[in-house]
Amino acid sequence: MMFRMKQKQFFLIITSVIIVACGTATSVDSETDEQQIIWPFFEEMLKAHGELGNYSFTFRGDYYAFEHHSNGEYTYKKQIENDTLIRLDVLTNDGFSRTENGVEVKLTELEQNKYSESLNSVVYFACLPLKLNDSAVKKAHKGEVDIKGVTYDVVEVSFSQDGGGTDFEDVFYYWINQENHLVDYLAYQYNVNGGGVRFREAFNSRMVGKMRFQDYINYGAPVGTALPQLPVLFEQGKLDTLSFIISEDITPL
Numbered sequence: 001m002m003f004r005m006k007q008k009q010f011f012l013i014i015t016s017v018i019i020v021a022c023g024t025a026t027s028v029d030s031e032t033d034e035q036q037i038i039w040p041f042f043e044e045m046l047k048a049h050g051e052l053g054n055y056s057f058t059f060r061g062d063y064y065a066f067e068h069h070s071n072g073e074y075t076y077k078k079q080i081e082n083d084t085l086i087r088l089d090v091l092t093n094d095g096f097s098r099t100e101n102g103v104e105v106k107l108t109e110l111e112q113n114k115y116s117e118s119l120n121s122v123v124y125f126a127c128l129p130l131k132l133n134d135s136a137v138k139k140a141h142k143g144e145v146d147i148k149g150v151t152y153d154v155v156e157v158s159f160s161q162d163g164g165g166t167d168f169e170d171v172f173y174y175w176i177n178q179e180n181h182l183v184d185y186l187a188y189q190y191n192v193n194g195g196g197v198r199f200r201e202a203f204n205s206r207m208v209g210k211m212r213f214q215d216y217i218n219y220g221a222p223v224g225t226a227l228p229q230l231p232v233l234f235e236q237g238k239l240d241t242l243s244f245i246i247s248e249d250i251t252p253l
Contacts, residue, residue, distance in 0.1 A: 039141060041153045041176060045129060048181035050211040052130040054253040057213075059122055059246070066123045067253060076123045091116050126213065126247055129174060129183045136160045142173070147185065147231045151178045154228070173227040183214075185234075187227045197221040199230040199239055209252040216245040 056065040063079040076091040088099050096116035098105040107115070124131055132139065132155075142154040152175040159170065175185040187199040200216040207213075219239035221230060233239050 039153075041178065041181065042139075042155070044181040045176045045183065046133070048212070049130055049183070050207060050209075052127060053209060053211045055208070055211065056249075056251050056253055057126065057247045058249040059126070064119075064122055064126070065253060066127070076119050078119050078122070089115055089119055091119050125245065128186065130211070132157060132174070142228065144178075145175065145228075145231060147175065148235065150184070152176055152184070153178060156227075171227065173230070175231065182212075185231065186216075187230045189227060195223050197223060197225045197227070197230070198242075199234060200245065201234070204246075208250045213247055213250055215247060217241060218243045218245055 052068050054065075054067040056063065058064070063077075063081070065075075065077040067075045073093050074091075078089040080087045086101055090097050096107075096112045096119075098107060098115065131137075136159050138158045138160060140156045140158075142156050145152050145154055155174045155176065157172040157174065170188055170190045172186060172188040174183050176182070177184050182202070182205060184202050185200065186202075187197070189195070189197045197220065199219040199221060201219070202214040202216055204215040205212060218241070219234065220242045221233060221239055225233070230239070
């Protein structure tokens with residue numbers, strides 16, 4: 001894998017002019033709430049992945065659904081069903097609730113946080129990278145890298161504490177294919193349960209309605225491994241295959 005950083009002075013000048021003209025984007029170092037970045041390759045990436053919509057899907061045997069509304073409100077659902085139980089978890093802007101066979105279950109605050117984070121995580125990953133324009137997201141362009149002979153723009157994503165959730169200290173990397181503008185790889189480091197490092201390789205990329213869904217091979221690396229080094233380890237076959245992240249039965253709502 002060949003890594004190369006480029007000083008794109010002309011690109012930066014043009015980007016600055018666009019920022020002034022549009023009045024919507026800010027510097028990647030800005031600490032304000034505005035985190036809309038208008039790098040041309042980033043805009044092309046968003047277009048290639050479609051529009052964030054309302055869908056249901058099955059993940060590891062469980063039913064999930066998500067709805068995103070223009071006013072910023074959302075509804076996420078998870079349903080587990082067997083012969084004797086129908087359990088429905090619902091997460092909205094107003095909080096988390098659980099019912100079993102139609103009866104509300106009283107949960108402790110710790111349980112609510114645990115189940116809501118689990119539900120939110122599944123939906124969040126299913127919607128990537130279209131979630132990268134959320135106001136809590138902070139993005140930085142980290143140059144270009146070649147993986148398996150394909151050139152990628154590299155974007156580092158971190159989160160502000162305000163609006164970044166309980167895992168706001170997590171850091172993500174995204175590798176955006178310069179040819180088709182898709183996110184072929186992503187990686188992240190997290191701190192809960194002792195921390196960890198993950199690298200995901202996308203496959204089965206497909207449009208369903210107006211939104212693109214991708215499945216992933218999930219790889220693990222030793223805690224403390226620097227995210228920019230993961231493509232090197234991946235090409236060398238030094239990452240452990242942990243699981244497959246597959247969304248099935250995807251249906252527009």
